[in-house]
Amino acid sequence: MSKLSNTLLMLQLLQNGRKYSVKELAEKIEVSQRMIRKYKDELDCAGIFIDTIKGPYGGYVLNRDFNVPYLNLNNSDLDIIEETCKRIDDDEIKRGLIDIKSKITLNLNNKENNRNTILSDDRELNVFNKINNAYKNNLKLKIKYYNLQHGESIRTIYPLGLYLFQNEWWVSAYWEEKDDMRQFHLKRILDCEILDAKFNPDEINIKF
Template identity: 25%
Template sequence: MNRTSLCIKMLLLLKSRGKMNTSELAQQLETNPRNIREFRKELEVAGYNIKEIKGRYGGYVLDEDDLFPVIRLTNEEVQALDESRYLVSSHKEYSRLKEYNNAIDKIMQMYHNESRSPNYFMDTPGNVLSSKMLTFLDTMNQGLKDKHCINLTYQTSKEDKPCTFLFDPYEVLHYHKAYYVIGFSHRRKDIRIFRFSDQRMYDCQYTSIKFLKDSNYKLEYYIGKHSIIKGNFIQIKMKADLHTRRMVKEMYWGYDFKEEKFEKYSIFSFFVEDVLDFYRKIYSFHEGIEILEPLDVRKNYIQSLKNTLGIYEK
């Protein structure tokens, strides 16, 4: 790592961890303490004010009044955060598990359109995958990312023994405390969904065979009462003004979240299963957001507001 990179990394450490002494910085940067003092001088020449606190528990502190650019996460770092759900969710004693999942949802929403494996969480992750299934999940995600076929060995509930066949992974998702992959089965010549389960999935091998995703494929075609993924899912479209759309993007609204930007507003679309929870989120904004579709969801929300207003107008 060159000198410039080390200086930048030193800034990142001071910004994220707060006060650090020379030895701690040298250890993190894999250099000697003398270089840390030189890095500080160079950074101050560049305009950063790094304060030095004397004493036994002293160290360097970056002046919080300094302007500091937010460094974007790499695709690998985003994927690592996404996958960390599995590990953290296995520790049920963690008192802030709900807040952790909400925070990850917000980060994932920020990087929704980046080139990463599109794992959809339709609800909060619950059951923890075995180490074998985690390995299969990684393999499936790699095939999804690279557009390479997977050699899948799987036994459905209607079959007496497992079968091995080629599979094109399109999407990995979580629904009702289980993980699934949806894609094209070369065996059935159709879209199929398979569950990551030790009782069903026997093997999952990455192949050198490339696949081309069906251009007509849309996830929403395969969810709903009479689809592969059962459930009462509703596609929502809502409008947010310039001031509000930034705050909208900080929240988790549902899966397949999309934004269409215009000069003075944005149109957001996504799928929800719990409409009441959606209403609660909309109401928390008070203004700046308008439900566009579906019309019955819009009308029901308007009526709810009228009913509430009527109570106070008596």
């Protein structure tokens, strides 16, 4: 199954409220324990926080309800979820994935309303539109970003998604200078420029 399907399957397993060890999750999803930890990090970045219980009887626990944030998923991604549902025999997991698919579809349908009501001014709307354009066309961005510790800096990023967390927009992107994935608060992007340089998102997904 795809990375997206595996992450959603792990999320659905954790939704029943019980504790799973990394080994248990790896065996159920049929991936390595390293990939389970990576899926957890990605869910955390998306605002779906999973608690880690340490010790010999520790594991991962999802101990609160969540709203699926808006990611820049497309119809192909939703098709992957649907195909995954067809291949899973466990009815409880299948119902959960269908529920997640419905929530994501609802968020996609409400995208325009959310964008217009949550972006607070013309500058943010302009930045949002540039990032969205760059994301759709796999173009690199040069941004002026404000960090509370270091002030303003210029960064080159490869936008891989836009999502809402606590009613504010964030950008999931590869940061070229740091060679790492980061989450950028849209409010702190003071300005951005679309560069005439493409990137391959599949290469980044494989790397991270």
